[in-house]
Amino acid sequence: xxxxxEQLKVQIIQQLNLEDVEPQEINEDEVLFGGDxxxxxxxxxxxxVLLEREYGIKIKNQEEGxxxxxxxxxxxxxxxxxx
Amino acid sequence: MFKAYINGLAxxxxxxxxxxxxxxxxxxxxxxxxxxxxxxxxxxxxNPRMVRRMGxxxxxxxxxxxxxxxxxxxxxxxxxxxxxxxxxxxxxEKFIKRMIESDEGLLTPTAFIQSTHNTIGxxxxxxxxxxxxxxxxxxRGLSFESALLDALLKFAEGDAKQxxxxxxxxxxxxxxxxxxxLGCARIENVSNLDMFxxxxxHLLETSTKLxxxxxxxxxAGFFALSSERQENSYAYFRGVNMIYRPKGLKHIQEEILxxxxxxxxSLDEIDLVLLGNNGDRRFDYFYHNLEQNxxxxxGIAYFKHLCGEYSTSSxxxxxxxxxxxxxxxxxxxxxxxINAPKKLNNILIYNQYxxxxxxxxxxxx
Amino acid sequence: MVKRVFVTGIGIISAIGNNLAETITYIKxxxxxxxxxxxxxxxxxxxxxxxxxxxxxxxxxxxxxMPNPEVYSRAASxxxxxxxxxxxxxxxxxxxxxxxxxISATTVGGMDRSEPFxxxxxxxxxxxxxxxxxxxxxGDSTEKIADALGIHSFVSTISTACxxxxxxxxxxxxxIKHGILDRAVVGGTDALTRFTLNGFNTLKILDEAFxxxxxxxxxxxxLGEGAAFLVIESEDTADKDRILAELTGYANTNDAxxxxxxxxxxxxxxxxxxxxxxxxxxQPSDISYINVHGTGTLNNDLSEGRAMLRLFDGNLPMFSSTxxxxxxxLGSAGSIEAVLAVLAIQKGWIxxxxxxxxxxEELAIVPVTELKQELAxxxxxxxxxxxxxxxxxxxxxxxx
Numbered sequence: 002x003x004x005x006x007e008q009l010k011v012q013i014i015q016q017l018n019l020e021d022v023e024p025q026e027i028n029e030d031e032v033l034f035g036g037d038x039x040x041x042x043x044x045x046x047x048x049x050v051l052l053e054r055e056y057g058i059k060i061k062n063q064e065e066g067x068x069x070x071x072x073x074x075x076x077x078x079x080x081x082x083x084x
Numbered sequence: 085m086f087k088a089y090i091n092g093l094a095x096x097x098x099x100x101x102x103x104x105x106x107x108x109x110x111x112x113x114x115x116x117x118x119x120x121x122x123x124x125x126x127x128x129x130x131n132p133r134m135v136r137r138m139g140x141x142x143x144x145x146x147x148x149x150x151x152x153x154x155x156x157x158x159x160x161x162x163x164x165x166x167x168x169x170x171x172x173x174x175x176x177e178k179f180i181k182r183m184i185e186s187d188e189g190l191l192t193p194t195a196f197i198q199s200t201h202n203t204i205g206x207x208x209x210x211x212x213x214x215x216x217x218x219x220x221x222x223x224r225g226l227s228f229e230s231a232l233l234d235a236l237l238k239f240a241e242g243d244a245k246q247x248x249x250x251x252x253x254x255x256x257x258x259x260x261x262x263x264x265x266l267g268c269a270r271i272e273n274v275s276n277l278d279m280f281x282x283x284x285x286h287l288l289e290t291s292t293k294l295x296x297x298x299x300x301x302x303x304a305g306f307f308a309l310s311s312e313r314q315e316n317s318y319a320y321f322r323g324v325n326m327i328y329r330p331k332g333l334k335h336i337q338e339e340i341l342x343x344x345x346x347x348x349x350s351l352d353e354i355d356l357v358l359l360g361n362n363g364d365r366r367f368d369y370f371y372h373n374l375e376q377n378x379x380x381x382x383g384i385a386y387f388k389h390l391c392g393e394y395s396t397s398s399x400x401x402x403x404x405x406x407x408x409x410x411x412x413x414x415x416x417x418x419x420x421x422i423n424a425p426k427k428l429n430n431i432l433i434y435n436q437y438x439x440x441x442x443x444x445x446x447x448x449x
Numbered sequence: 450m451v452k453r454v455f456v457t458g459i460g461i462i463s464a465i466g467n468n469l470a471e472t473i474t475y476i477k478x479x480x481x482x483x484x485x486x487x488x489x490x491x492x493x494x495x496x497x498x499x500x501x502x503x504x505x506x507x508x509x510x511x512x513x514x515m516p517n518p519e520v521y522s523r524a525a526s527x528x529x530x531x532x533x534x535x536x537x538x539x540x541x542x543x544x545x546x547x548x549x550x551x552i553s554a555t556t557v558g559g560m561d562r563s564e565p566f567x568x569x570x571x572x573x574x575x576x577x578x579x580x581x582x583x584x585x586x587x588g589d590s591t592e593k594i595a596d597a598l599g600i601h602s603f604v605s606t607i608s609t610a611c612x613x614x615x616x617x618x619x620x621x622x623x624x625i626k627h628g629i630l631d632r633a634v635v636g637g638t639d640a641l642t643r644f645t646l647n648g649f650n651t652l653k654i655l656d657e658a659f660x661x662x663x664x665x666x667x668x669x670x671x672l673g674e675g676a677a678f679l680v681i682e683s684e685d686t687a688d689k690d691r692i693l694a695e696l697t698g699y700a701n702t703n704d705a706x707x708x709x710x711x712x713x714x715x716x717x718x719x720x721x722x723x724x725x726x727x728x729x730x731x732q733p734s735d736i737s738y739i740n741v742h743g744t745g746t747l748n749n750d751l752s753e754g755r756a757m758l759r760l761f762d763g764n765l766p767m768f769s770s771t772x773x774x775x776x777x778x779l780g781s782a783g784s785i786e787a788v789l790a791v792l793a794i795q796k797g798w799i800x801x802x803x804x805x806x807x808x809x810e811e812l813a814i815v816p817v818t819e820l821k822q823e824l825a826x827x828x829x830x831x832x833x834x835x836x837x838x839x840x841x842x843x844x845x846x847x848x849x
Contacts, residue, residue: 016192016429017136018137018194020132020138021127023130041707042709042710043137043193043709045707046192046193046652046653047192047193047194054190063653064264164703169586169587169588170586171608176644177567179644180567180571180644181567181571183643183644183647184567184568185571185573187492188493188643189492189646191647191650193648193651196648196651196652197648197708198707198708199648200608200837201556201587202608202836202837202839204609205609205837205839206703206837206838207708207837209705209838210707210708210838212705212749213705214703215702215703215716215717215720217701217702217703218609218703219607219616219701220609221589221606221607222588222606222607222608223554223587223591223604223605223606224589224592226588226604226605227588234620237627240627241623258570261576262579262582266579289805322801326603326605328601328602328603329601342572403622425493434713
């Protein structure tokens with residue numbers, strides 16, 4: 002799980018073009034949206050593509066997306082359960 | 085009578101124009117067929133949260149808009165008016181490329197969202213939480229001019245006291261190749277300094293060396309305008325005239341004269357004309373003809389050896405004109421006539437794009 | 450600055466007809482233009498319905514009757530047909546008789562011709578046919594239309610996403626009011642492209658079924674294509690017997706909330722509607738009908754509906770979205786709906802909001818669902834909002 006979390010942090014930084022953010026600066030339990038990272042609905046769409054492309058997992062709708070994209074940890078858990 | 089006072093300006097170009105003290109005393113030489121902008125570190129000018137998604141042209145546009153507002157001391161503007169011929173072409177190409185490579189497969193939204201022509205105007209509004217008038221003109225060599233005309237109308241309508249007016253266009257690596265293939269860009273390596281030679285002795289020699297094709301450039305520039313003169317005003321835009329597909333050189337001359345009379349200026353009152361020669365013999369005869377006839381007694385300067393050829397280069401020329409009127413001097417690097425003008429009250433810019441879009445802009449002290 | 454601006458001609462081509470007469474027939478039978486994708490060559494053909502103009506590029510090229518028709522992008526061809534119809538409807542034969550401008554609008558311009566070039570360029574690194582890129586720029590379709598119509602006095606092109614052609618109507622009116630032009634052909638044109646379809650698909654706002662604007666169960670929008678132009682004239686030149694309507698109000702604002710999403714309370718939309726009414730010197734209660742932006746996305750309809758409730762304060766006039774007929778035609782949506790606004794005044798019609806079943810819970814407002822006829826339509830408000838926060842509203846009024 003920890004390995005998956007670290008891998009996700011790198012992928013998220015790359016996918017969302019979070020310049021100047023280092024993987025270790027992201028706390029896996031920190032809220033992704035509405036928090037310090039300043040992510041918004043476009044980022045949510047980017048993350049949906051990331052999960053589908055890298056892990057072959059499809060997010061069915063916005064509601065499910067909201068539950069999955071709470072933090073890096075919740076994304077990792079979702080991947081773990083669905084792969 | 086239209087008047088739009090320039091109280092702040094900023095320009096990113098292939099020269100060091102972002103430096104407020106830069107007055108064209110040096111011109112950087114480019115050997116390549118393209119002249120790329122000298123870009124700053126954007127995070128000092130744009131909120132890092134916003135900058136991460138922005139393509140190059142958006143960064144250039146938002147930065148110059150922010151700096152122009154800052155210099156003018158504007159907290160708020162009543163209109164944001166932008167001109168861009170190609171819009172955000174890099175993001176457009178990025179999205180097309182991914183779409184084709186994936187055979188319309190899984191795609192991310194960011195490049196598509198940023199590709200729309202009104203992104204720059206929208207991002208400026210977003211950054212300043214500005215809910216006022218917001219327009220984007222996208223007509224080739226008339227994009228900046230349409231935006232300028234709109235700004236002048238806004239002031240005349242009494243709808244606005246302060247306006248942000250600007251233009252952006254970017255080069256891409258693909259475009260560089262396309263322009264060469266199309267014969268618009270020179271294939272052989274020639275320096276911009278030679279191609280647009282302004283050195284007085286070389287003027288005649290240059291005209292015989294004219295070739296097909298030019299050096300392409302890019303740039304972003306914004307002006308913070310007000311309806312009333314302020315203490316720190318550079319100059320004011322006095323009018324703009326667009327000529328679409330003129331019927332010949334005579335028609336262009338007639339249009340210029342009738343434009344001058346509409347804005348209450350005589351030919352004698354024009355102290356300097358900024359011409360958009362680009363070294364391409366297919367188009368330079370427009371400029372040479374005006375220089376030798378209508379403007380034979382007027383001071384002449386060139387500007388495209390600084391910025392390269394692109395659809396919204398009149399925005400760069402306007403930056404040059406405003407700087408000249410403020411400093412009351414014409415830099416040697418751009419002066420083409422034998423003698424420098426004795427006074428600098430009124431400047432005329434004449435520019436054309438692909439022989440179809442011709443424009444005249446008047447600026448006064 | 451006090452000059453009145455009149456509409457004297459209209460022309461339209463969209464999924465509900467290749468001209469005005471066909472459009473009227475479609476509307477009378479409440480037939481939608483949305484359907485299975487037939488003309489656009491896309492991998493999403495089976496997934497998303499589109500509102501296509503029912504003509505191939507070859508058929509369009511035949512109809513424009515120009516030398517070298519193959520250099521006309523789909524957008525340029527559509528635009529030329531609609532602009533010609535507008536001039537014919539205004540019975541203008543001598544274009545040079547007055548200072549006449551063309552102000553067009555588009556979002557992707559000649560993209561339909563660029564896509565096949567890029568296909569070879571990206572996959573095979575081939576540059577054959579690179580000259581099609583000269584028709585890529587938005588200004589190309591405008592210049593092609595201007596040249597075909599013989600318009601030289603003034604040309605310009607606007608691109609403000611889905612509000613583009615409402616803004617070209619506005620800019621034309623202002624140029625007339627200032628005396629820079631006597632009359633103008635104003636509108637917009639956009640053709641469906643793979644670029645647009647795939648782009649909107651990344652935003653997850655496309656409906657796989659036929660869209661249902663302002664319905665509780667709305668799922669997204671259907672993309673459409675088309676062109677519409679209006680001839681607008683100054684009171685000095687307009688033949689009083691040919692006036693179809695008066696353009697009395699217009700406004701352009703920005704939502705300044707998000708690059709693609711509308712603010713929850715629809716601030717930009719509210720300000721656009723309010724400022725347009727102010728310019729027309731009208732009260733909200735004067736409006737007979739609102740042709741809403743109404744794309745059918747979760748976000749737009751809720752946001753726009755809230756802005757309407759705020760402005761009209763419990764006294765909402767009849768409203769409908771005609772995008773259930775035409776699809777969302779992006780750069781031409783504003784002018785297509787402007788033509789429909791003028792037609793509404795002319796015919797005394799209010800258009801049905803097709804496929805509406807249940808009101809949005811948060812709003813509890815119900816659009817018109819059947820074609821209403823023989824009404825006295827005095828003032829129509831037409832809304833067009835877009836990416837980048839661009840929000841524009843126009844007011845058309847019966848000529849007295």
